[in-house]
Every structure is written in C-alpha cells, then in structure tokens.
Amino acid sequence: MYEQFKARAEAVGAEVSRFQTRAVAIDFIAGFLQREGVADAPHCHALWAESPFLDGIDRRKLSAVAGVKFQVTRELAAEARFGISQMEWALADTGTLAQDSSAIQQRLVSSLPTIHIALVPTSGLLPDMPALLTRMNPAECGYIAMITGPSRTADIERVLTIGVHGPKRLVIVFVDELGGAC
C-alpha cells in the first residue's frame, strides 16, 4: 500500500519519504527545516502541533534547531513558514492523509503555513475512503480533515497553480516505528 500511496500522492505534488525510526525521522525533519531556512523570526519559524510522535522523545534535540516552537497560537501560525502535525491515516488509492482535526491547533499548522510537514505512522495506511470512514466516527470527531497534496487552483484560465490559500508544499514523512494509529 505504501508504494501505491507514494505514487498517488506524488502525482498530486506531495513529497513522500519513509523512515524506520523516530530518531532518523527527526534528523530528516531537522535537516529539512535548516535547508529551507528555518529561523526564529516571523515568516521563518516552524510550529509543531501536539502529536503522538512527540510523546516520550527528547524535545531538546528539536528545540536546539532555532525557530522550532511547540506552542500553537493563531498569531504564530499565521506567521509560520512551517507547520508540523501528525496525520493518523493515509489512503493508498488517492494519496490522501486524514486526521481528527477537532483541535483547532491541528488545523492551524496544516492550513496557514507555507509548508506543511505531515508525520504518518506507516501502520495508518488504509486502502481507501470506505476503510477510513469505518475507523473515523463523527460521533467522536467534530472535524475530520482529509488532505491530498498541496493547495491548488485552476481558476485562472484552467492553469494548475499550487498554493492558493493553503500550504504550497506538503511533505509527508512515514515513520514505521510509530506503530498503531491513535
């Protein structure tokens, strides 16, 4: 399913990688942020929303990268260059990520910044949307969010253009070690 997901997600402009351990994934993300010019300044910082990925790891290693913040506010999100969050599910047949977005912080980091980095447990791969809907119950989630590639439009002369109101880049990072989805 991973290969199918990767092909479908890349076809709509997402960037997909996969790592075995959290440690390697952290190195990748830290490297990515630095390469892309993360800094502790408006329009340069990264905002990391609450996610199971962060549970029990040493955040100091991440905080050491200047400009990575964990306190999500509306104001910080509006000025963030990077938003990082964990998406629980990945749908192989459309290259879609899905998440319980009831907490607004999850939506802020995935909709306002220029680049959204999405962490996904590899075990969260599902074949398709029917499989997702049996797992996500609207009685428990007030806001279910699905994301397929970066924000796009073709409203001017049908020319596909990336990044209108949402992120211009979607960087998807699968982590095998994350185990079962929440």
Add this chain to the structure above:
Amino acid sequence: MGTEFKESIRKAVNNADMTGALGKFSEAYKVNRAKAYEGIDFEELRGRIAEIKSTAASQLEQLSELFQQNATARGATVFRTDDPATVREYILQVAKAHGVRTVVKSKSMATEEIHLNPFLEQAGISVCETDLGEWIIQLAGQTPSHMVMPAIHMTKEEVSDLFSKEVNERLTSDIPRLVEVARNELRPRFLAADMGISGGNIAVAESGSIVLMTNEGNARLVTSLPKIHIVLVGVEKLIAHYADIATILKALPRSATGQLLTSYVSIITGPTANCDGSMKELHIILMDNRRSQMAADPKFRQALQCIRCACCLNVCPIFRLVGGHVFGKVYTGGIGTILTAWFDELKQSEEIQGLCIQCGACKKLCPGKIDIPELIMEIRRRLVREQGVPLLQKAIYAVVNNRRLFHGMLRAASLASKPFATGTFIRHLPLFLAELTDGRSLPTIAAEPFRDRFQKIRQPECGEKAAFYAGCLMDFAYPEMGEALVRILNRAGIQVIFPQGQSCCGAPARYNGAYESAAESAMDNIRALLAEEVTWVVSACPTCTVALDREFIGMLEETGQSEWLSRARELAAKTIDFSTLVTRLVAEGRLTLKEGKEGGVITYHDSCHLKRTLKVWEEPRELLRKAGYELQELVECDSCCGMGGSYSLKLPEISAPILQRKLKNIRESGAQTVAMDCPGCVMQIRGGMDQAGDSIRVRHTVELLMERLEE
C-alpha cells in the same frame, strides 16, 4: 426566442477568448475524466449514487428532521425554511446579534441562488468571496458562469486588470503571480473576519455532519478562523448514511475536474473550540426553496440526484460555445436549465430550454444518472401546456400532420427553390432565410420524391417483406438513399413495401413540446405501417427509428391515447434500424459484401440518436469494414454535428460553429469519405462541406454499402 436572448448568444459565440478557453477545457476534461475513472465500474458506481440520492429525495422531510435532531444534539443550531427571503433575514439577524462587520465566504451555489451577497452588503456588512474564481467575479461585478469554475469565461489579462485595481499596482498577467496576489490579499481578511459562510457538498442525516470539499483550502480557513460559521445547504444535499459519503466522493471530484479527490475534504459535525477556548457558534440552514415540490413531481424528482459536479456543462456541445452567462445568473448548463425552472420559475427557463440540442452527451456521463435531455423536454412540454404552442408553429404542425397538404407543399417547394439551386444544393437564400444557408448549403427538394420513384422500382418476388419508413428527408431530399436500401434488402431476399400513408414521424413537434401533434403523427403512421403484414419495419433515419421504436408509445401515453398502445408496441417490436438489420442479414449469410481493401479510407460520424439512444455504433463500422472500407476513427466521433432537426433552423448561430468543429475533425482524419447513418447529419455535414468548397464525400452507410454489394 427574444432578440435580447439571441443577442446574448451572438455575443457569446463571438467571444473568442471564452469559446477558446471552453473548447480547450472540454477537450482536456474528457481525457482527464476518463483517466480518473480508470479501473472503476462507472455504471455500477452511478447506480449506487442514484439509489442513495433518490432514496434521500423520497424522504426529504424525515431526513431533514433527523439531521436537525442529530446536529442540534452536537451543539449546532439548525434552521429550516422553504423561503429564500427568510434565509437572508436569518443570516442577517445572526450577524447583527454578534456585531458582525466582515464575512468571508467559501463557494456556495445556494447563497448565489438566494442572492445573499448584495443583501448583506446593503445591510452594511462587507462580504468577501475567497474561492479564487468567485473572488474574481465578485471584483468584476459578475455572476458565475460555471458551477465548479465560476470565472472560466475570463482571461488572465482581465484578471490582471481587476487585481491591479484592487492592490493599486500594475500587475502582469503571470498566473502564479496573480494567484500569489490573491493569497496575500485574502489572508488578512480570513484572519480578521467575524463570520464565515459556507455551503455544503453533502449533509448526513444520521450523524448531523456537513461535508465540504475544496482545492484551494479556503473552506478550511472559513470554517476555522472566524468564531461564527454559517452553513447554507439545499435539502437535496441530504443523504441518510455517513458511509455513503465515500460513494459520492468517489464520483464527485472525478466527474467535476478529473481529480481522484480534491485537495481538502472536511467533515464537520457540531461546533469545535476556537483558539481562545470558547466554543464556535455553528448555524446550519437547511433550505427547501421548492425542492420538496420537485421531489413530489414524478418526472422531476430525479433532478435531486444531482451531486453538482457540472459534468453536464463540460460535455455539452452548446455550453462549450455559449458559456454560462447565456443561461442566466445562477445555475447554468443542462442541469442549470432544470434547476432554474424550479428554483426560480418555469417562465425563466422559457428561452434557455431551447438551447438543448438533445444530443444526449450529458445523460451518458451523469454520475447521478439523471436523464437531463428528457427533463428539458418535459420543461418544453409544460411550457406548451401553460402557454400553448406559438401560432406559427401550430400552423406548421397542422400542415405536417396533414400529409396531403404537407407533401403537396414540399412538391411545390421543389419548384419554388429552383431559382436558388445549383445542382443538388441551395447555397444562398434571400432575406431572413439567409441564416439557414449560413455555413452550410441546403439540399434541393428532389424533383421526384422517393414515394413516386418507389413505384417504378422493379423488385424480385421474395418470400419475406419489410416495410420501409423513409422519413421526410429520404423521401423528399435523398430518394437515392431509399432506392439503395430497397436494392440491398432485395439482394437478401426481402421485398420492400412502401406504405404511402406514412408521414412525418412527429419529431419536430415532440422536440418542441407539442405532444398532441406528435401523438397524431404517431397514430397516422401506426395505421399506415401496420396495414400490411411484414417481418420488419426498417428505417435508415435514427431519429425516425427512435420515434417508431419508443417515442410513439411515449407520446400516446403522455396524451392518454391508451387504446393505441398495443398497436404502438406491435410496431415497436418490428422496428429496426438499417445497419442493425443488415448486420443480421450478413450474419445469417443472406447478404455478401465485397471484401478486400478497395473501398479506400473512410471515417465514421456517430449520430446522436443511433449511438446514445439506440446504442448502435459497432454495427455500421463492422459493415463498412466488411464491405472493404478502411476505417480511420474520427476525433470526437460521437459529438453532435449541430443539426438537431429544427434546432439548426432556430439557432443557426450555435448550430454553425458546432458544424465547423465537426468539419475540421473530419478533414483532420485524412479520409476522403465520411460515413454516417442519419440523413439529417448528411444534410448538415454535406451542406457544410459544399459551402466550404470541400471535396470530401459525405455518405449515408446505405450508399456506401450499395457501392460494395457482391454481384
């Protein structure tokens, strides 16, 4: 049709930017749609959608009730009303109660339907559309021309002019730069807005959920950043079950834009907390506005199966030429014509219903399985019932139904048209009739119609008989086609009889909603064609075949002539189109065609009624191949030629460019001969080739087979 309406059509077809954009899009759409549906059983999928939606439409009241209960239990405020004015007032009251000054909106056709923006602005509230296309047309002071792509009629230069004014800076027409400008301009408005207003793609009764899809991400911001969110949905968006979301979402993006899924899908169930910890205020308005009446109408209830993908616009040969604005201010295209007749009023659809050429392209691809052409026919029918048939048309049908008079006039016309004729064509007509020969020549009326020539044909004695139903064009314009048919059937041991009592099949009356006239034609022809015992009633005109095969029954049912039904069914059972009959005769070894490749390269044009109503397309191709022709497929082989019976007379300004596109495709096929199974298409395409001075031969299949009969 009024002159104002005609003028709007003329303007649209002469807008090269728009027709260019729509033409390019419709080509790309077909490819992208087909690719998106690869590996999916579309018929099975749309069967399920039709089932889900029609069940919901039959339970609108219960589902609304259930939705209200469930959404209310989750903390939303649900307001139900029939009336657009009450919706506007409700939204204004919520806004006033919270001191709302600014609103951001994500795209919603329901708000367009009730003209919400001007109402709120008049009350001093600033409303900002955030979907890029909607924002463009808001800045331009226009209305959407397409349900999915509201600004498809505008060029990047026009957009650049609008944006330049908005940001007070001279911008180039670089599209990514323009999109960036929109992002930067709208972002602060999202953040500052007091209220967000959205539509809904689906409303789920059992969970009280609203489903929203966008590509740009604006709906996520509209539903997340302001502290108040108002959802306006028409009750036709209700479905019973949460799991059925997946079924609809499998078709909607594929049929709308050829995407597997839109970039964003949100399923919202009840309010969620704002950033400051307070609870969002969520209002959901379920609007009826005549939808329940529609659901109670046995014919129109199926229109509620629409999922608003706009596929019927994208594949419509007329929409591609005229764009959306000719249709009106809100809903456009095929389904838009139907929705306008209901949500606005029947009268509003009086002119736009005439735009439909009844080619059936939309019906074949509608994911809600709606018979859009049939419903537009029903609008015509009801308009005629309400207002009567216009006097001139009434006089025409009276003539057509009086066989002796009609045929007498055609014979007279044969003489009268002589001064304008050059060989077998009329290239120019004087005065107001000139439009009829604009872009195509008309055939001259035959000096001797088929019904007279027939009596001179010597036929061998055969054991089996078939009645030939010629139809007006073969009888009076192309008698040689009829003669070829007789000789081919004779060769297979079938004697052809020509009942002289046959007359017009009634299609012109039927397509104009004059069902009584059409029913009279049906009775005359049934009488004539069943008078003598025959194995088959064969026709080489697909429109006539459809009339004999099913429309006679329909017209007689519609007009309550039930005593005629058994005979109409008897006729239908014997009716067969020319190519299907010959295919059988060849398969049975009763007829042999010359083999080998000596026939040369030809291409084939599919006639609307043959392909999409009678579902015949392989048969003529196979026959032509067997007869030694090498078949080179035609681009857009099954798109309409623009003839549409009397359509080309009523709307020549639309018919002509459709024809030009067909001619271009035929030329580009490289073949020197184009075959088709309909004398109407022959009239249109042959006339077009003649007017263009083109030497490509335009032939009915019956003529080409005649050339290749084994001696």
